Amino acid sequence: MNIGVFASGRGSNFQAILNAIQQGLLPARVTLLLSNKSDAGAFEIARSHAIPAVHLSQKLFSDEASFAAAMLQTLWDHEVRLIALAGYLKKIPTIVVREYRNRILNIHPALLPSFGGQGMYGHHVHEAVLASGAKLSGATVHLVDEEYDRGPIVLQKTVPVEEHDTPETLAARVLKVEHEIYLLALKAFAENRLTIQGRSVWIR
Ligand code: GRF
Numbered sequence: 001m002n003i004g005v006f007a008s009g010r011g012s013n014f015q016a017i018l019n020a021i022q023q024g025l026l027p028a029r030v031t032l033l034l035s036n037k038s039d040a041g042a043f044e045i046a047r048s049h050a051i052p053a054v055h056l057s058q059k060l061f062s063d064e065a066s067f068a069a070a071m072l073q074t075l076w077d078h079e080v081r082l083i084a085l086a087g088y089l090k091k092i093p094t095i096v097v098r099e100y101r102n103r104i105l106n107i108h109p110a111l112l113p114s115f116g117g118q119g120m121y122g123h124h125v126h127e128a129v130l131a132s133g134a135k136l137s138g139a140t141v142h143l144v145d146e147e148y149d150r151g152p153i154v155l156q157k158t159v160p161v162e163e164h165d166t167p168e169t170l171a172a173r174v175l176k177v178e179h180e181i182y183l184l185a186l187k188a189f190a191e192n193r194l195t196i197q198g199r200s201v202w203i204r
Pocket of ligand 1: 009010011012013014087088107108121122175178
């Protein structure tokens, strides 16, 4: 299965996906890294694994339609079957969501539907979890639809929120389970073990 990874930042989820492929744990290959940020750390990871990498930012286009068309063409050029968002901070254009319906996954560092939506990324999420007094946090893999963090949930795993947690210590604990469950979800997809019925998704 050909995966296209979208990342805006350092790329630890991207690296975890590549490690799993190299260890024979994930029957797939990454044929594309796409980023909206020309200085994303993920580019260095792509370079070191000889993975084609494309900088695609809406700022480089006169309108959203031509940006979305360029994104679709880039996906087709790299024969991408599944899109894996890994710290990609932009909303996916509607025509791409439609073309790749139920074939776009995202990892979010909290237990959706709580602590998600526009602006809820990185340390903002963990600050909100700590401010809420929640005793559990965790990570969520979900299918991507036309709204931020609202698509059907595929997998979740919890972590405890500890007394002296800071956004950084909580983020580090959550990141570990992110890498773990993203692999499980991608593997289930690659092995056709996902059942999707409306908003319900089950792994066989
Ligand atoms: C992760 O915490 C992910 O859940 C969120 O963005 C962060 C990206 O981290 N969407 P990395 O770039 O994969 O290390």
